[in-house]
Amino acid sequence: MPFLEVKIARGHTLDTKRELARSLTDTLVAVLGTQPEWVTIHINEFERENWAVGGLLHPERHPERST
Amino acid sequence: MPFLEVKIARGHTLDTKRELARSLTDTLVAVLGTQPEWVTIHINEFERENWAVGGLLHPERHPERST
Amino acid sequence: MPFLEVKIARGHTLDTKRELARSLTDTLVAVLGTQPEWVTIHINEFERENWAVGGLLHPERHPERST
Amino acid sequence: MPFLEVKIARGHTLDTKRELARSLTDTLVAVLGTQPEWVTIHINEFERENWAVGGLLHPERHPERST
Amino acid sequence: MPFLEVKIARGHTLDTKRELARSLTDTLVAVLGTQPEWVTIHINEFERENWAVGGLLHPERHPERST
Amino acid sequence: MPFLEVKIARGHTLDTKRELARSLTDTLVAVLGTQPEWVTIHINEFERENWAVGGLLHPERHPERST
Incomplete structure (x- = not known):
């Protein structure tokens, strides 16, 4: 029954997304006792220029990072 | 006043989106007695590789489907 | 696969929620050709004092309404 | 057209919510050139025990705060 | 940087929420290489009568369950 | 602690997004007394063909506008 949305910066590989989906699901199953099915x-990717902390867009705040 | 967000896989036609907007609005008007205006x-399209059920990303779970 | 969240004011009856769930599901099945299962x-109810249009909270904008 | 959801801890006064709605709307009008209407x-209040940073629920992380 | 919202039925204990926050954070740190901080x-609890699968509200679909 | 998501049509300049992030943050700091950090x-941009009011997708309702 649980629905989980995680917002992360765009640019992660398919392997990372695959691992993210698998391990987040395992975590919910272990903690809540629900079934995997x-x-x-939902992996909700954001563009770095659409995310801000402390009033600064991500590219201004962390110009050295790509994800 | 209602705000409705529907998350669907990317790849539906403009006609389908048009029909979706129209019929979801009609449904809310009929059930809640609100005004269409x-x-x-918000049709929030997700990439199939960003959606997982049972710990598997959509392309792995349903490799034969495109939407 | 679709996930639908509808934000409405708190105060609707269980019958209305039941009808809302049934008819929104029917609409998605009819338009997208998906399975009901x-x-x-998700019916996400908000308190009227937590919703604003035009800069005015709902109770100030529509003092005569209860939902 | 913009829709803004702000998630804050439960416990703010109605006056604060009123000011929040008014000033956030003013900000969007000023920056985007949209109309207030x-x-x-949507002010989406969360219980402090439903919010975590650094893996700690809010009441454990900030035991001295009420909002 | 990641923001994670998990929607679960209301009724879990504080211990479960604490474990959920801790283990989901650990998972994101392990998979994405981010910092816990x-x-x-956000644990977004829903009332069972506000959640439907297959067009049926949760209490009608699973009358025997309390969470 | 606050998390703010604003949904706007795609097509705004980076300068507008920068100003949006800065001024929304300032507003929350001023009203809630929180710290900028x-x-x-999250600026969540939608395609105009994915947004509807009154049952009409944005391009049909406002064919003359680009954002």
């Missing part, structure tokens, strides 16, 4: 995961 | 719809 | 609906 | 604001 | 978790 | 902003 009941867990839906 | 008060209904906002 | 793949449709998840 | 097109701006919807 | 950058991870925010 | 605790404020996260």
Whole structure:
């Protein structure tokens, strides 16, 4: 039944997304005692220029990072 | 006043989106007795590789489907 | 596969929620050709004092309404 | 047209919410050049025990704070 | 930087929420290589009568369950 | 601690996004008395063909506008 949305910066590999989906699902199953089939995961990627902390867009705040 | 967000896989036609917006709005008007002008719809398309059920990304779970 | 969240004011009856879930699901099945079992609906109720249009909280904008 | 959701801890006064709705709307109007009537604001209050940073729920991380 | 929202039925204990926050954060740190301090978790609890799968509200679909 | 998501049509300049992040953060700091570093902003851009009011997709409703 749980629905999980995780917002991360765009640019992660398919392997990372695969591992993210698998391990987040495992975590929910272990902690909540739910069935894997009941867990839906949405990886919501944001452009770095659409995310800000402390009033600064991500590219201004962390110009050296790509993800 | 209602705000409705529907998350669907990317790849539907403009006609389908048009019909989706129209019919979801009609449904809210019929059930809630609100005015069409008060209904906002957001079609939030996700990439199939960003959606997982049962710990598997959509392309791994349903390799034969494109939407 | 679709996930639908509808934000409405708190105060609707269980019958209205039941009808809302049924008819929104029917609409997605009819328009997208998906299976009912793949449709998840989240009715996200908000307190009227937590919703604003035009800069005014709902109770100030529509003092005569209860939902 | 913009829709803004702000997640804050439960416990703010109605006056604070009123000021929040008004000033966030003013900000969107000033920066985006939209009309106030097109701006919807949703104040989504969370319980402090439902919010975590650094793996710690808010009451454990900031035991001295009430909001 | 990641922001994670997990929607679960209301009724879990504080211990479960604590474990959920800790283990989801650990998972994101392990998979994405981020710092714990950058991870925010929002446990968004829904009432069972506000959640539907297959067009049926949760209490009608699973009358025997309380969470 | 606050997390703010604003949904706007795609097509705004980087300068506008920068100003949006800065001024929304300032607003939250001024009204809530929080620290800038605790404020996260997510600018969630939607395609105009994915947004509807009154049952009409944005391009049909406002064919003359580009954002």
